[in-house]
Amino acid sequence: MKILLDIQDKNITIEEDSIQIKKHQGILAKFISAKLTYTPTHCECCGVKNENYTVYKNGTKTSRITLPMSGIYPTFLNLKKQRFFCKACNASFIARTSIVKEHCFISYHTRAKVLIKSTDAQSLTDIAKDCSVSTTTVQRIITTEAKKYEPYYHALPKHLSFDEFKYAKGQMAFEYVNGENGISSIF
Ligand SMILES: [Zn+2]
Structure with a gap:
């Protein structure tokens, strides 16, 4: 069992x-x-x-x-x-x-199932029904997980690397990289 x-x-x-x-x-x-x-x-x-x-x-x-x-x-x-x-x-x-x-x-397995399903094109109502939880719970599980991946913009890293380069059709782009973890942003 x-x-x-x-x-x-x-x-x-x-x-x-x-x-x-x-x-x-x-x-x-x-x-x-x-x-x-x-x-x-x-x-x-x-x-x-x-x-x-x-x-x-x-x-x-x-x-x-x-x-x-x-x-x-x-x-x-x-x-x-x-x-x-x-x-x-x-x-x-x-x-x-x-x-x-x-x-x-809500068991960890059900939370995982909600998250796996949320990557498919399915409505909150469908996911809720398949996982035996409410739509509010589905939304809460997704929001909680998404928060872990939100970038933190409130302080600059100690080591910052930056560069500009040419890209499509000769336009210029600017890239800066957090020297400590390698996370970069391009404008
Ligand atoms: Zn005690």
Whole structure:
């Protein structure tokens, strides 16, 4: 089951008889139940080493995580995440997983699928439907990713190289290059 769903996190166990097909937002969807647990080496809040049960398991919190569609149904993972309590700092924290960002409900695989689809000529509505997310989510994922590639114009690099050269039909062009990373602009 984990192979079918491309779930590589070793701390996730799919529960027995875990598949349910039921209506969700007006359409049939597949819900798979699983559990995420492990023994933490440290407390995530104060950093104390987990020796002699300083950090102990204390209940679970279930998140509904959107996965890429499996078969013909939109697919969700009802993931029971382990909660931990630290006796050293009296704080609790929740188990982490590699399939979804903290405090987020859209799996990394679904985010990747949205981004791959966004490079095709497809409307936001089509991508949203194929990935079982809202159009707002599709837009947000694309915008977040695009921001990583926005050039930074607010300061000049320490080393700047520039040159002018002739190009098409004898026109002149001006090029300047950031000497540190090789990123160039041409006018
Ligand atoms: Zn602690």
